[in-house]
Amino acid sequence: MKAxxxxxxxxxxxxxxxxxxxxxxxxxxxxxxxxxxxxxxPARQKVKLIVKNLDPTxxxxxxxxxxxxxxxxxxxEIVVYIGPLAPGSYHYYDDLHHDAKGVITSK
Amino acid sequence: xxxxTAPNRLAVxxxxxxxxxxxxxxxxxxxxxxxxxxxxxxxxxxxGIRTFASDPSNDNLQxxxxxxxxxVTDWWWPELYTLLERTPDQSLRTxxxxxxxxxxxxxxxxxxxxxxxxxxxxxxxxxDDPDTLEVKILLEKLSGRILNRVNIGGEQEFGRNxxxxxxxxxxxxTRYLLDPRFTPGFEIQSDFGRANEAPTFNEQEHYVGPAxxxxxxxxxxxxxxxxxxxxxAASHGALRLLIEYEAFF
Numbered sequence: 001m002k003a004x005x006x007x008x009x010x011x012x013x014x015x016x017x018x019x020x021x022x023x024x025x026x027x028x029x030x031x032x033x034x035x036x037x038x039x040x041x042p043a044r045q046k047v048k049l050i051v052k053n054l055d056p057t058x059x060x061x062x063x064x065x066x067x068x069x070x071x072x073x074x075x076x077e078i079v080v081y082i083g084p085l086a087p088g089s090y091h092y093y094d095d096l097h098h099d100a101k102g103v104i105t106s107k
Numbered sequence: 108x109x110x111x112t113a114p115n116r117l118a119v120x121x122x123x124x125x126x127x128x129x130x131x132x133x134x135x136x137x138x139x140x141x142x143x144x145x146x147x148x149x150x151x152x153x154x155g156i157r158t159f160a161s162d163p164s165n166d167n168l169q170x171x172x173x174x175x176x177x178x179v180t181d182w183w184w185p186e187l188y189t190l191l192e193r194t195p196d197q198s199l200r201t202x203x204x205x206x207x208x209x210x211x212x213x214x215x216x217x218x219x220x221x222x223x224x225x226x227x228x229x230x231x232x233x234x235d236d237p238d239t240l241e242v243k244i245l246l247e248k249l250s251g252r253i254l255n256r257v258n259i260g261g262e263q264e265f266g267r268n269x270x271x272x273x274x275x276x277x278x279x280x281t282r283y284l285l286d287p288r289f290t291p292g293f294e295i296q297s298d299f300g301r302a303n304e305a306p307t308f309n310e311q312e313h314y315v316g317p318a319x320x321x322x323x324x325x326x327x328x329x330x331x332x333x334x335x336x337x338x339x340a341a342s343h344g345a346l347r348l349l350i351e352y353e354a355f356f
Contacts, residue, residue, distance in 0.1 A: 046216070058147070060355070064287045067249050068215060070181075071147045071355075081216030086251050096355060098325070 034102035063092035135298030135312035142223020142245040158342035169193035237269035272303040309339040
């Protein structure tokens with residue numbers, strides 16, 4: 001048990017070491033549509049995604065494959081960290097307006 | 108609706124009830140929490156456990172929890188529970204009220220592992236039962252389509268009939284992100300007992316078994332697991348079920 005707790009603390013301590021130099025990408029939401037509809041990001045690299053909501057109403061950036069769920073208020077922006085991703089396509093949507101969908105392609 | 112202050116006020120009212128909180132858990136099996144918190148989301152949840160054993164003293168033990176939670180901020184999720192329990196010598200009864208706070212300690216994905224903290228105070232409704240304080244470290248790591256969650260912590264009794272050292276648990280969940288409606292996985296749940304009693308493996312409660320997670324329809328999520336007891340103190344098996352409804356106002 002003690003070893004498990006020490007291991008957990010070690011994981012926490014090492015987790016404080018943020019990956020530096022993550023490339024940034026921007027996705028905008030306007031009229032309940034994400035732009036660009038497909039975002040290309042580098043594979044096997046952590047990415048900082050800025051989601052800008054230009055609509056007056058709130059949205060929820062959600063992705064099952066990325067395990068991300070975060071509210072972005074109207075006319076505001078959030079940061080979502082994703083990856084490192086294996087090459088492939090990862091879908092996301094606005095959980096408050098399901099017509100708004102996008103895809104992140106990792107290459 | 109996100110800009111409304113009404114939900115925030117309701118949350119503050121709920122948070123003003125901490126001293127009404129909770130009950131003691133007689134079963135090792137529990138929910139396995141994510142450290143992630145969603146601001147502005149309400150959640151109504153049912154969580155239940157039932158054990159199976161040939162020994163009547165370990166068979167058909169039941170715990171049921173009904174709760175309401177709210178994401179007050181990006182990092183704080185309080186949740187208020189009513190706890191019910193059935194034991195071999197007693198029918199189903201309310202055993203306590205619990206106020207739980209979950210804290211997201213870093214933005215998801217920012218670090219190698221996503222950390223969180225859970226603190227839960229349970230006030231027993233029966234004067235012979237002790238109150239409890241539970242603290243857990245919550246960890247989550249996504250690797251490709253494999254999602255791992257680990258909860259490590261302990262529960263300390265206090266008040267009347269309280270035992271000495273905290274009861275220690277490690278809960279592990281691994282799932283494969285196959286489909287939002289059906290995500291298969293497995294769980295390992297271990298209750299190591301109290302440190303001062305130094306229980307052997309067979310005196311501890313250890314469970315392992317398959318699990319499924321998913322979203323039946325938008326905003327209605329489930330978790331189901333059948334865990335096999337692998338130590339003598341554990342029941343032969345334990346079924347756990349969770350249904351949650353999420354909403355935004």
